[in-house]
Amino acid sequence: MGTTTSLTHIILPLLILTFSLSVSARPATFLQDFRITWSDSHIKQIEGGRAIQLILDQSSGCGFASKSQYLFGRVSMKIKLIPGDSAGTVTAFYMNSDTDNVRDELDFEFLGNRTGQPYTVQTNVYAHGKGDREQRINLWFDPAADFHTYSILWNHHHVVFSIDDVPIRVYKNNEARGIPFPKFQPMGVYSTLWEADDWATRGGLEKIDWSKAPFYAYYKDFDIEGCAMPGPASCATNPRNWWEGTAYQQLNVLQARRYRWVRLNHMVYDYCTDKSRYPVTPPECMAGI
Numbered sequence: 394m395g396t397t398t399s400l401t402h403i404i405l406p407l408l409i410l411t412f413s414l415s416v417s418a419r420p421a422t423f424l425q426d427f428r429i430t431w432s433d434s435h436i437k438q439i440e441g442g443r444a445i446q447l448i449l450d451q452s453s454g455c456g457f458a459s460k461s462q463y464l465f466g467r468v469s470m471k472i473k474l475i476p477g478d479s480a481g482t483v484t485a486f487y488m489n490s491d492t493d494n495v496r497d498e499l500d501f502e503f504l505g506n507r508t509g510q511p512y513t514v515q516t517n518v519y520a521h522g523k524g525d526r527e528q529r530i531n532l533w534f535d536p537a538a539d540f541h542t543y544s545i546l547w548n549h550h551h552v553v554f555s556i557d558d559v560p561i562r563v564y565k566n567n568e569a570r571g572i573p574f575p576k577f578q579p580m581g582v583y584s585t586l587w588e589a590d591d592w593a594t595r596g597g598l599e600k601i602d603w604s605k606a607p608f609y610a611y612y613k614d615f616d617i618e619g620c621a622m623p624g625p626a627s628c629a630t631n632p633r634n635w636w637e638g639t640a641y642q643q644l645n646v647l648q649a650r651r652y653r654w655v656r657l658n659h660m661v662y663d664y665c666t667d668k669s670r671y672p673v674t675p676p677e678c679m680a681g682i
């Protein structure tokens with residue numbers, strides 16, 4: 394935990410690019426980095442603490458959070474979502490400053506669906522207290538059949554949400570144009586599994602089928618590399634942190650191509666183009682991606 398500036402990261406940026414997962418992966422158990430925040434009885438450690446099972450039933454959902462907060466870094470984990478009929482359930486993985494008024498938050502939300510209907514992945518970005526920046530994609534695989542890696546990279550240049558190394562969303566630092574960017578507050582890492590059948594699936598039309606409960610989601614390979622706070626403030630501004638390096642300041646050619654592919658083929662909602670909600674296009678949407 395804390396700063397991670399290994400020689401490998403400085404000397405072999407190209408290798409990192411190709412093998413970023415294997416290079417940064419380090420064995421971490423759930424309890425080293427996280428604590429349970431909601432319903433102990435609905436989170437089970439499995440595989441010696443290297444993986445966990447989240448349970449949702451009629452009595453409760455559950456949640457966990459990182460013990461530390463971080464100011465810039467990258468967090469990733471492998472998640473296997475509820476299979477079969479998951480309509481009305483929401484599994485979330487997000488970062489949050491935990492501040493009431495001027496909230497910063499970076500969200501992944503997995504909206505369940507009826508058997509055979511696709512999950513929807515919703516992302517949102519809150520900066521300096523303002524959110525309402527939802528985007529939605531459908532996935533190019535079944536997220537309940539296997540584990541897939543979901544990650545959030547957050548540095549001074551941008552926030553990148555990725556799935557299996559495919560960028561699905563980029564929120565650029567456009568402070569120079571007066572657009573807020575989360576930069577001043579550390580954020581914790583959170584996850585929850587809960588019932589949200591008033592809005593999640595087909596806008597709330599599809600309800601949870603409790604006869605299918607309990608519902609199970611699985612998490613493993615927890616990996617957080619960032620500046621843990623409270624800690625030396627200088628960490629967050631150190632340009633030698635690997636996640637601040639040139640390879641991470643903008644998408645490379647391959648990532649940019651994948652990102653375009655997702656937006657063209659898998660995006661189902663974008664607040665930027667929702668004229669009924671935003672007659673005037675929000676400035677960050679105009680500023681280019």
Ligand SMILES: *[C@@H]1O[C@H](CO)[C@@H](O)[C@H](O)[C@H]1NC(C)=O
Nearest residue numbers: 504506510511513593594595
């Ligand atoms: C669920 O499936 C329906 C039908 O294919 C689709 O319209 C919807 O976007 C899917 N996702 C959610 C979260 O409702």
